[in-house]
Amino acid sequence: MKLKRLAAGVALVAAGAVVLAGCTPPRESEVVTGTKITVAMNDVFSGYNTLLTNLNSLYNAQVVYMAQDTFAYYNDKSELVKNTDFGTYEKVSDDPLTVKYTINSGVKWSDGAPVDAADMLLYWAAVTTHRTNGEAQTDEETGAVTDQTGTYWNTGAAEGIGFDLVSQTPTLSDDNRSMTVVYDSPYADWELVSPIGVSGHGTVELAYPDKYTGGDAAKNAKADLIKAIQDEDYDFLGPVSKSFNVDYVYNTMPAEGSPALLSNYAYTITDMKADEYVTLTANPDYTWGPSPKFETITVRAVPDSQAQLTALQNGDIQIASGQPTPDIASALAAGIPNVAYVGASESSFEHVDLQVTNGGPFDPATYGGDADKALAVRKAFFMTIPRQDIIDKLIKPLQENAEVMNTLVSFPGTTVADEAAKVNGYPELEVPDVEGAKKVLADAGITTPVDVRLLFSQTNERRNSEYTLWAPIAAEAGFNLINASSTTWSADLDTKQTSYDAALFAWILNNTGRTQNAPNYITGGANNFYGWSSDAVDEPFKAIDTETDGAKADELLVQAEKAIGEQYWSIPVFQFPGITAWDESKVSGVTASPLTPQYFWNFWEWTPVNAG
Secondary structure: OOOOEEOOOOOOOOOOOOOOOOOOOOOOOOOEEEEEEEEEEOOOOOOOOOOOHHHOEHHHHHHHOOOOOOOEEEOOOOOEEEOOOOEEEEEEEEOOEEEEEEEOOOOEOOOOOEOOHHHHHHHHHHHOOOOOOOEEEEOOOOOOEEEEEOOOOOOOOOOOOHHHHOOOOOEEEOOOOEEEEEOOOOOOOHHHOOOOOOOHHHHHHHHOOOOOOOOOHHHHHHHHHHHHHHHOOHHHHHHHHHHHHHOOOOOOOOOOOOHHHOOOOOEEEEEEEOOOEEEEEEOOOOOOOOOOOEEEEEEEEOOOHHHHHHHHHOOOOOEEEEOOOHHHHHHHHHOOOOEEEEEEEEEEEEEEEEOOOOOOOOOHHHHOOOHHHHHHHHHHHHOOOOHHHHHHHHHOOOOOOOOOOOOOOOOOOOHHHHHHHOOOOHHHHOOOOHHHHHHHHHHOOOOOOEEEEEEOEOOOHHHHHHHHHHHHHHHHHOEEEEEOOEOOHHHHHHHOHHHOOEEEEEEEOOOOOOHHHHHHHOOOOOOOOOOOOOHHHHHHHHHHHHOOOHHHHHHHHHHHHHHHHHHOOEEEEEEEEEEEEEEOOOEEOOOOOOOOOHHHHHHHHOEEOOOO
16 A cells, blocks of 8 residues: 555656766775664555556655665755766767666675666666567556566556657667667656666566576576567566566565565665564675665554654654644644654645546546536536635644645746646635536536545545545535545555545655656556546647757646646645654654655665664
8 A cells, every 4th residue: 555656657866977987996884783773654565666556655665765776866955966886877969869877886786696787678678668568467456467468567658758768679788787778759857767676687586486596597597688678588578577567566575585675775675564664674785885874774654643753752763754733743843852853845745636437427428428517527526625725724734834736747936836827727726616616517417416435545634634624615516525535545546446536645756857747647647547638638748758948848847737727637735744753862864855765865874873
């Protein structure tokens, strides 16, 4: 289960053109023997391969961030930081766009195998459509692949979008430490592609457990993987893709020594209990980047913010972060012994999405295919949302300057947000218009009351409060707003579309690119769970992919949002206020960050206080 969905369709970033790549000298470990820390996240860990659509969550990303290295990361100021300890990349050519990635010599997986082009080539095969010839069945509850034919990667790859613009098989060089990719056309956010994820040889070994043994197992697995991808050998790749989809989905410990646990970063997963915690232990073979300080980090799932604060006060956890309530904010402001905290807006925003192909009240099929009638019902429904009241009663007690959010494609204060708000119609929907909604329904010939099942997190106090504020107003206008909250709401979004009509949740961004919005709204997009489809939306988003002029790309974003607003598919509510708190008698170096992975961004700087 996932509490927040990640909006981006591309893996975490790689940043900055770097000309030279080399071997990073090993540094001495700064791990303090015997030290441990327990930190909280708001939901459970469900798997190690965050490229999969069913594992695409903030909470998996927070754990994986400490075990899988990458070419760059975002700091607490949302600035890209080049991770030259791991590797580098450079733009070789603008026409055609050509990028060369190089992993430093000495960077290795926790089994001793080098991190190299085999791992990057697996990424290319998995997140594009160019090495796919099959299809899959997925679990209705979780979205995980349960059966598949041929070669199929459950990553949500879309034809001609993002890294899929690299249709030519990448070339390998520098003793297989480098991979060069050539784009079919310019790609605006090429610098945000970091072609590394789970291990290539490990995935092959999982797929063929009896074939790769002995001292040359990793070497042979890498060679066979590279050859199969280059030769389009789907007979070989089919089982590899199945392992990629299935073997990294776990919430209990895999067998000891399983390739599904391979790490190429500061920590390795060493223990976990389903729906409770994951424990990571410092990787003794990690010598190429900044050393962590704690020997073990346990990440515990504590969904309730008040429970996190109580656990922090009781010493059960040392770092907490989440959606504060007015009571929590007041308690922290009044002062709690040894507890420090920081509050700031997060890169998350609350919104409401509507199902349009599930046979419900917003689906044209319900009205004999009358699209105008269905649109009228969607419009009337949005006219009942007490967005300003939600801000005043639930958000301003936490953030005095909070405002209703009126854009889906940017954040308040940006030029794009200001321009989008002029054309998307959202500012006219800040306060309910009950009489207006009644008239829209009557003019469309809609019989009331109209049942609308609202899906949201059953355990989230704030969303329950939002529902409580909204339901009576909706009732006045002719909508019976049914509480369809669920503890598995996130999986339900894309596996149980007929069980809800509207969804209230948050998107969280993990980069600053312009292209990350497309998967949420385009036809067939990885995060489009609702059947939305419109050329007026698809065309500007697809144009953004190849538009390298920032000003023109911004104009296209505004154009896309105007089209979304005219369809009444989705509406924003507010940008999240967040609070991160920690026990300063036990740990220092904690800093909040708005982007994924939030406060985990500098885990290596967390330092035990008075250790030893």
